[in-house]
Amino acid sequence: MTMELDSAPLIGIALAVGSAAALAVGNLLQARGVRAMEAAAERGVDGSKAMNLLRNHFWLLGTLLLGVTVLLQMGSLTFAPLMVVQPVGVVALVFTALLTAVFAKRVPSRQVVRAIAICVLGVAGFVTVAAMVSTQHAITDVQLIAVLVVLTVMLVTTAVVGIVGRRRRTPPVVWVLLGGIYSAFVATLGKTVILRVQSAFQSGGLKWDVANLLTIACILGIGVAGGLSIYFVQKAHAFNRPEVVVAGLTVVDPAVAVVLGIAILGEASGAPMWAYLALAAAGAVAMSGVFALSRAEARTE
Numbered sequence: 001m002t003m004e005l006d007s008a009p010l011i012g013i014a015l016a017v018g019s020a021a022a023l024a025v026g027n028l029l030q031a032r033g034v035r036a037m038e039a040a041a042e043r044g045v046d047g048s049k050a051m052n053l054l055r056n057h058f059w060l061l062g063t064l065l066l067g068v069t070v071l072l073q074m075g076s077l078t079f080a081p082l083m084v085v086q087p088v089g090v091v092a093l094v095f096t097a098l099l100t101a102v103f104a105k106r107v108p109s110r111q112v113v114r115a116i117a118i119c120v121l122g123v124a125g126f127v128t129v130a131a132m133v134s135t136q137h138a139i140t141d142v143q144l145i146a147v148l149v150v151l152t153v154m155l156v157t158t159a160v161v162g163i164v165g166r167r168r169r170t171p172p173v174v175w176v177l178l179g180g181i182y183s184a185f186v187a188t189l190g191k192t193v194i195l196r197v198q199s200a201f202q203s204g205g206l207k208w209d210v211a212n213l214l215t216i217a218c219i220l221g222i223g224v225a226g227g228l229s230i231y232f233v234q235k236a237h238a239f240n241r242p243e244v245v246v247a248g249l250t251v252v253d254p255a256v257a258v259v260l261g262i263a264i265l266g267e268a269s270g271a272p273m274w275a276y277l278a279l280a281a282a283g284a285v286a287m288s289g290v291f292a293l294s295r296a297e298a299r300t301e
Contacts, residue, residue, distance in 0.1 A: 019068075019076060081135065147265075173240070177248060185221070189218050197215075
């Protein structure tokens with residue numbers, strides 16, 4: 001039996017919008033830093049790529065803003081279900097497109113605008129339905145173990161992709177997808193920790209027993225997933241435009257996180273069949289927008 005926990009969706013959504021703004025600016029700054037590092041490497045500048053990044057003020061500031069992004073994201077997850085606030089991050093895609101156009105002094109192409117509109121439309125539909133049917137429950141040990149097992153399977157899959165990628169050219173969008181997927185695990189595992197702590201305090205306080213070892217494992221999982229997400233995002237910046245990277249983090253991330261929230265955390269356990277169909281349709285629309293944006297930006301290179 002699970003215990004339903006209080007939520008404040010409006011506060012969660014407001015914090016998610018703030019997180020999206022920090023994500024947009026942070027990714028633009030990191031993209032500039034990565035491109036500068038690649039250019040320095042081509043010129044034969046002394047030092048490793050990692051050291052050149054650490055010396056780049058734009059990259060460091062972008063990293064700081066991504067840290068702020070995570071803090072605001074965790075705050076939003078404290079107040080609302082994962083499947084409500086996580087998709088709000090697509091607002092970062094709009095911020096990124098507008099800021100890129102301002103910095104580059106160019107008007108986004110019609111294809112780019114259309115792709116962004118598709119993403120926003122899909123996510124808006126998803127959030128609307130999710131807010132109507134989602135609930136928060138205390139996370140059981142079985143649910144937490146299931147999330148960790150799925151993360152382990154994803155780690156093995158990534159290792160296989162890495163081995164195969166050495167023998168053939170990996171499509172640039174793969175790094176975007178992997179960055180978004182691992183970012184989703186950070187959010188999902190973070191949500192499980194938040195809910196377990198809330199539930200523990202409501203039932204008398206934290207008790208460091210065997211069950212809480214799973215919470216510790218969850219925290220370690222956040223570290224692993226977070227590190228890989230950062231790594232793949234940097235790879236993505238080296239081969240993709242900032243808009244495409246942000247699209248992966250704001251559409252792929254919530255798509256995966258929401259699937260985990262529904263299938264494992266039970267956030268839509270009481271939802272009617274029409275809600276599942278609507279969520280699937282809206283998610284498919286948002287994902288199609290990401291691939292459309294990738295193709296549109298490729299044409300402008």
